[in-house]
Amino acid sequence: MPSERTSERTSERTSERTSRTIEERLRAIEDRLDILNLIASHPPSADSGADYFTRQVYTDDGVIDLGGGKAASGNDEVAAMVKTPGHQAAIAGGLAHFCGLPRIDIDGDAATVTSYLQIITPHPNAEPHEVPNHGTTRGFRIHRVGANRWELVRTASGWKIKRRTLRPLDGTEPARELLRGALKSYEKVG
16 A cells, blocks of 8 residues: 555656646656766766767866765766776776666756666676586676765756766765665655
Protein backbone atom coordinates (compact mmCIF):
# COMPACT_ATOMS: atom_id res chain seq x y z
CA MET A 1 0.00 0.00 0.00
CA PRO A 2 1.49 3.39 -0.98
CA SER A 3 2.38 5.79 1.80
CA GLU A 4 0.64 9.15 2.12
CA ARG A 5 3.83 10.95 1.01
CA THR A 6 4.17 8.70 -2.08
CA SER A 7 0.54 9.39 -2.98
CA GLU A 8 1.13 13.15 -2.63
CA ARG A 9 4.20 12.98 -4.90
CA THR A 10 2.30 10.93 -7.50
CA SER A 11 -0.59 13.41 -7.41
CA GLU A 12 1.84 16.35 -7.81
CA ARG A 13 3.52 14.70 -10.81
CA THR A 14 0.19 13.89 -12.46
CA SER A 15 -0.99 17.47 -11.96
CA GLU A 16 2.29 18.83 -13.35
CA ARG A 17 2.07 16.57 -16.42
CA THR A 18 -1.48 17.55 -17.24
CA SER A 19 -0.81 21.28 -16.78
CA ARG A 20 2.04 21.38 -19.32
CA THR A 21 1.62 21.55 -23.08
CA ILE A 22 2.73 18.72 -25.35
CA GLU A 23 5.62 20.92 -26.51
CA GLU A 24 6.77 21.52 -22.92
CA ARG A 25 6.54 17.83 -22.13
CA LEU A 26 8.45 16.92 -25.31
CA ARG A 27 11.19 19.42 -24.48
CA ALA A 28 11.49 17.90 -20.99
CA ILE A 29 11.90 14.43 -22.52
CA GLU A 30 14.47 15.68 -25.03
CA ASP A 31 16.38 17.43 -22.24
CA ARG A 32 16.53 14.22 -20.21
CA LEU A 33 17.71 12.21 -23.20
CA ASP A 34 20.38 14.79 -24.05
CA ILE A 35 21.58 14.77 -20.44
CA LEU A 36 21.58 10.96 -20.29
CA ASN A 37 23.70 10.84 -23.45
CA LEU A 38 26.09 13.46 -22.05
CA ILE A 39 26.61 11.56 -18.79
CA ALA A 40 26.77 8.17 -20.56
CA SER A 41 29.53 9.50 -22.81
CA HIS A 42 31.85 10.19 -19.88
CA PRO A 43 33.11 6.57 -19.45
CA PRO A 44 34.10 6.00 -23.09
CA SER A 45 35.76 9.42 -23.25
CA ALA A 46 37.73 8.86 -20.04
CA ASP A 47 38.71 5.31 -21.00
CA SER A 48 39.91 6.32 -24.46
CA GLY A 49 41.59 9.62 -23.54
CA ALA A 50 39.19 11.61 -25.73
CA ASP A 51 40.20 15.07 -24.53
CA TYR A 52 38.33 16.65 -27.48
CA PHE A 53 35.04 15.34 -26.07
CA THR A 54 35.74 16.71 -22.59
CA ARG A 55 36.77 20.08 -24.01
CA GLN A 56 33.45 20.33 -25.88
CA VAL A 57 31.12 19.29 -23.05
CA TYR A 58 32.50 21.49 -20.25
CA THR A 59 31.77 25.21 -20.17
CA ASP A 60 34.78 27.48 -20.72
CA ASP A 61 34.91 28.02 -16.96
CA GLY A 62 33.88 24.46 -16.05
CA VAL A 63 35.32 22.83 -12.93
CA ILE A 64 36.04 19.25 -11.96
CA ASP A 65 36.61 18.56 -8.27
CA LEU A 66 37.80 15.02 -7.61
CA GLY A 67 38.47 15.64 -3.92
CA GLY A 68 41.74 15.44 -2.07
CA GLY A 69 42.91 18.66 -3.69
CA LYS A 70 42.72 17.16 -7.18
CA ALA A 71 40.80 19.62 -9.34
CA ALA A 72 40.93 21.46 -12.64
CA SER A 73 39.13 24.51 -13.98
CA GLY A 74 38.48 25.64 -17.52
CA ASN A 75 37.54 23.18 -20.22
CA ASP A 76 41.11 22.97 -21.58
CA GLU A 77 42.56 22.12 -18.16
CA VAL A 78 39.79 19.60 -17.45
CA ALA A 79 40.32 17.97 -20.86
CA ALA A 80 44.07 17.74 -20.28
CA MET A 81 43.48 15.42 -17.31
CA VAL A 82 42.88 12.43 -19.62
CA LYS A 83 46.21 13.05 -21.37
CA THR A 84 48.39 12.99 -18.24
CA PRO A 85 50.96 10.17 -18.05
CA GLY A 86 49.14 8.69 -15.05
CA HIS A 87 45.78 8.56 -16.80
CA GLN A 88 47.34 7.20 -19.98
CA ALA A 89 49.04 4.44 -17.93
CA ALA A 90 45.67 3.58 -16.35
CA ILE A 91 44.07 3.37 -19.81
CA ALA A 92 46.90 1.11 -21.02
CA GLY A 93 46.28 -1.09 -17.97
CA GLY A 94 42.61 -1.64 -18.85
CA LEU A 95 40.88 1.13 -16.90
CA ALA A 96 37.08 1.06 -17.13
CA HIS A 97 34.73 3.72 -15.75
CA PHE A 98 31.31 2.20 -15.06
CA CYS A 99 28.43 4.56 -14.22
CA GLY A 100 25.17 3.78 -12.54
CA LEU A 101 21.88 5.13 -13.83
CA PRO A 102 21.81 8.85 -13.04
CA ARG A 103 19.17 10.83 -11.17
CA ILE A 104 18.36 13.97 -13.21
CA ASP A 105 16.72 17.11 -11.84
CA ILE A 106 16.04 19.91 -14.33
CA ASP A 107 15.15 23.46 -13.34
CA GLY A 108 14.81 25.64 -16.44
CA ASP A 109 18.25 26.08 -18.00
CA ALA A 110 20.07 24.30 -15.16
CA ALA A 111 20.20 20.64 -14.24
CA THR A 112 21.73 18.58 -11.48
CA VAL A 113 22.67 14.98 -12.08
CA THR A 114 23.65 12.53 -9.35
CA SER A 115 25.23 9.21 -10.19
CA TYR A 116 27.52 6.47 -8.96
CA LEU A 117 30.86 5.75 -10.59
CA GLN A 118 32.88 2.56 -10.32
CA ILE A 119 36.48 2.36 -11.43
CA ILE A 120 37.11 -1.19 -12.63
CA THR A 121 40.50 -2.63 -13.56
CA PRO A 122 41.73 -6.04 -14.72
CA HIS A 123 42.81 -8.29 -11.85
CA PRO A 124 46.31 -9.34 -12.97
CA ASN A 125 47.05 -11.66 -10.02
CA ALA A 126 43.79 -13.60 -9.86
CA GLU A 127 43.50 -17.19 -10.97
CA PRO A 128 42.19 -17.59 -14.52
CA HIS A 129 38.50 -18.39 -14.63
CA GLU A 130 36.55 -19.74 -17.58
CA VAL A 131 32.95 -18.87 -18.31
CA PRO A 132 31.37 -21.15 -20.92
CA ASN A 133 31.10 -19.49 -24.32
CA HIS A 134 32.82 -16.34 -22.96
CA GLY A 135 36.45 -17.37 -22.64
CA THR A 136 38.96 -17.34 -19.84
CA THR A 137 40.04 -14.29 -17.88
CA ARG A 138 41.65 -13.37 -14.59
CA GLY A 139 38.63 -11.18 -13.99
CA PHE A 140 38.30 -7.62 -12.86
CA ARG A 141 38.20 -5.83 -9.56
CA ILE A 142 36.40 -2.75 -8.40
CA HIS A 143 39.16 -0.30 -7.61
CA ARG A 144 36.93 2.47 -6.28
CA VAL A 145 33.28 3.54 -6.05
CA GLY A 146 32.25 7.18 -5.83
CA ALA A 147 29.32 9.56 -5.89
CA ASN A 148 29.13 12.16 -8.68
CA ARG A 149 27.27 15.44 -8.75
CA TRP A 150 27.14 17.05 -12.18
CA GLU A 151 25.90 20.64 -12.42
CA LEU A 152 24.82 21.40 -15.99
CA VAL A 153 23.71 24.49 -17.86
CA ARG A 154 21.80 24.78 -21.11
CA THR A 155 23.80 26.65 -23.75
CA ALA A 156 23.13 27.53 -27.39
CA SER A 157 24.97 24.32 -28.32
CA GLY A 158 23.18 22.09 -25.80
CA TRP A 159 23.74 20.97 -22.21
CA LYS A 160 27.24 21.50 -20.82
CA ILE A 161 28.98 20.64 -17.58
CA LYS A 162 29.54 23.67 -15.33
CA ARG A 163 30.85 21.67 -12.39
CA ARG A 164 31.46 18.03 -11.55
CA THR A 165 32.14 16.93 -8.00
CA LEU A 166 33.23 13.36 -7.22
CA ARG A 167 33.66 11.92 -3.74
CA PRO A 168 34.69 8.37 -2.79
CA LEU A 169 32.15 6.17 -1.06
CA ASP A 170 34.51 5.30 1.76
CA GLY A 171 32.25 5.74 4.76
CA THR A 172 32.86 9.47 5.11
CA GLU A 173 30.22 12.19 4.97
CA PRO A 174 31.05 14.05 1.71
CA ALA A 175 29.80 11.30 -0.63
CA ARG A 176 26.64 10.74 1.40
CA GLU A 177 25.96 14.48 1.28
CA LEU A 178 26.19 14.42 -2.53
CA LEU A 179 23.76 11.50 -2.65
CA ARG A 180 21.30 13.12 -0.22
CA GLY A 181 21.23 16.16 -2.51
CA ALA A 182 19.53 14.01 -5.16
CA LEU A 183 16.63 13.36 -2.80
CA LYS A 184 15.89 16.95 -1.71
CA SER A 185 12.56 17.00 -3.55
CA TYR A 186 11.35 14.13 -1.35
CA GLU A 187 11.97 15.92 1.95
CA LYS A 188 8.79 16.72 3.81
CA VAL A 189 8.23 20.46 3.80
CA GLY A 190 6.45 22.17 6.70
